[in-house]
Amino acid sequence: MTMALATVAGTTRSILLRDVNHRISQLLTQETGEFANFVDQGVDPATGGPFTDPRRLLEVFLQRQYSDPDEELLGLSPAIGPRPHVIRQSRDIPARIALYRDGDALTRIHASPASSGTLHRPQGEIRWAKVPIEPSGASFVVAFHADHERAVADEAFRTLLAISGVALLLTTGIGWAVAGRILAPVRIVRTTAAQLTEQDLTRRIPVRGRDDIAALAETFNAMLDRLERAFAGQRQFVDDAGHELRTPITIVRGHLELMGDDPAEREETVRLVTDELDRMSRIVEDLLLLAKAERPDFVRPEPVQLGELTADVFVKARTLGERDWILDPVADREAVLDPQRVTQAMVQLAQNAVQHTVPGQRVRIGSRDLGSRLEVYVADSGSGVQEQDADVIFERFRRGTARRGSRAGGAGLGLSIVKAIAEGHRGGRVELRPTEGGGATFVLVLEET
Template sequence: MTTAAPETVTTADPAPRRRISARVRILLWLLVVMAVALTAVAATTRSILLRDVDHRITRLLAQEASEFANFEEQGFDPETGRRFTEPDRLLRVFLERQYADADEELIGLVRRKGRDPAKLVQPREIPTERPLREDAAARRAIFASHESTGTLRRPAGEIRWAKVDVARHGDDPHGGGAREAGPEAAFVVAFHPERERDKADEVFRILLAISGVALLMTTGIGWAVAGRILKPVRVVRTAAAQLTEQDLTQRIPVQGRDDIAALADTFNGMLDRLERAFAAQRDFVDDAGHELRTPITIVRGHLELMGDDPAEREETVRLVTDELDRMSRIVEDLLLLAKAERPDFVTPEPVQLAELTADVFVKARTLGERRWELGEVADREIQVDPQRITQAMVQLAQNAVQHTTHGQTIRIGSRATGRRIELYVADSGPGVQPQDAQVIFERFRRGTARRGTRTTGAGLGLSIVRAIAEGHRGRVRLHDTEGGGATFVLEMEENQEDG
């Protein structure tokens, strides 16, 4: 019995999504916002115009109806000089005296018994597909309506109308008109709003056309402006793509004072920090390899040549242990210098300068049999990292011990001038030659003219002192001691007022 091998199902990786550039996104959002805004403006304008048309038609209908009502109440027949007694005569005289608007119809309706209401109209053209005077069904609907105004919607076009019912008047013995039963009649004013509304729609279409042209212009201008604004961003992206660990020298030209220029400046600052970090890393690796190679070679050589003699083994172990201790000190110093690039390398806190100077003096006295002196001491509060400052001062004291002999003077003190704070270590040794003053603060560099106790360090002590000073935004400087020797000064500027 054979078993079929299981099928291997492979799925193709989904196609990478196509990215839309920031330039296109900005332009699309701009066009969407502008299109919505321009459409809203056009629609609002059309709504306002249509509302004005409705209000004007309403006022016109009310005015015509009011004029007829007043004429009915106060008018006289020009032939008899008396009040109107017949509705059709009243309507005919009134219509002869009126001048209707272009889209307006003034109609008199009189109904005889058993008939549709007869019409009395002004003989003129009405610019509409089917005027009310030619639409008997519409006239009957308006005449039969119990409302005084309304809107009649029909396939031939909408009609806004107002109506005033009238009746025949009989003679009054006092000359007045007393209403009697008679044929029904009505005065109707009708308005065809299509043309007025078409004007509003035409304005709406014109606004839409203008909006379309504005959007096209905005597309071109927005594309150019967005490209110009985002050009530094593209430069940043290109520079970032070209960066490698071996080449961090690319920088972005900063132009202007806007947010994009600030972005470019920030990116350049980041590149500076990265370059320093990689340089520090390379220096650490190079220095560690350079300094550790020798003790490793010594340890390996002694171990390879170690014999069976107990005394020889003891001596070999002592030498190996001494080299391992030296390697440990080198590694600790290199790690400390690597940490100097970190923002938390120093942690300032309020410290009494006099107390700090006295503590350093007490700790330094244990480094060697020398003539230790506590010089001037400044009494004020400062903002420093006391552990780092103590470490730097003890290192300077150790350096002074190595280059002096028994009985020579080493003086430690501090002073304050304005906002400047100085802590110093002065010795009476041979001093430092001018050609050595520029190199002794570099890693693994030692002066050539200092003599005294044999130096066993790796040449990192003064580099650590300089790193601590720079961590406090200060510096370390060197000058000759009066009477001979060298004076190292740790100089800092106070960041806060004295408390």
């Protein structure tokens, strides 16, 4: 604002000074033009004929002129000595600035070959123009004292500066008050953010109005909701992971502490310890896989034949256990997906079906083309999933409250991995559906883009 007002004031002053210079130039041109016409066409009132004496010509012309307050009209004629003889109007010019009293300045003007110019004196600047009267050596001089006109422009400039200063102060005060009211919610956001800790994410910003600040507060509150859920999930994840890893560690330590010298007992203890270490290794690998699920390159889609992929999964799944494996109809089309991750998820679902069925029970694997989406599924004929467990079995370290078979076990990460793989594909998800005749069907739904 200061720069803008200063620029306006400076520009206004420049325009005013330019107008002053233009007006002075016009006045000098007008006066010299009138004298030149008078020289050519003037008549001596005493004789009724043309002027023959330059001094008489200058005296008659000056008597008929009405000068501006800051203007001097002078006649200069040659005289004996260094200074010319001055003919002037009978009007009062302040002695401190009068040009007719400054012999040195008149001598310079009279001797100058130029027809106009600017004279800088301690008393002030003078703009002048002259018309020589040939061949007498006399001349007519118009002198304009520009200081008063420039002072008017400078006074207008100072007035504009004063008005701009007052406007700047008023604008600053109003802007300060308005900005304070506008930024008050932002300060609340900053204060709330400063008070947030990992232990306390419950604070929220009150939302008032429907402006951009209210939208900012709503966005900030939504971010806090996501952070609170993320931290809660992280704490739960750490607690569950610690619990799952603590159990095999306790088993290993207990068996090692109680291990005797009997070779058979030592062999059995080593077998149990190795089994528990393998289980810990699987838990750690699953945790690392779930951590990678947050990365953008977790899945790498590429064009694959869905029917061939489904058949490959079926061949691999048949080695997981003695079940009645059936390959349902497959989708004979090309799909864009990550074949390795989808195979991993389907094998995990097949392993899950084996754990919750007994030898001889049916497990079906297939795929469907539904136009805008694709489905790949594993359906078993076990006892199914209890209704109260359907919402939790896809969470990490969560298992159904009612086991579907005596062989059920694991750390509860398998279905979480399946969910992460499905959601890693754009628009993908995993669904639990009942199987006709009893059992559970897990379906990977992949949207086509």
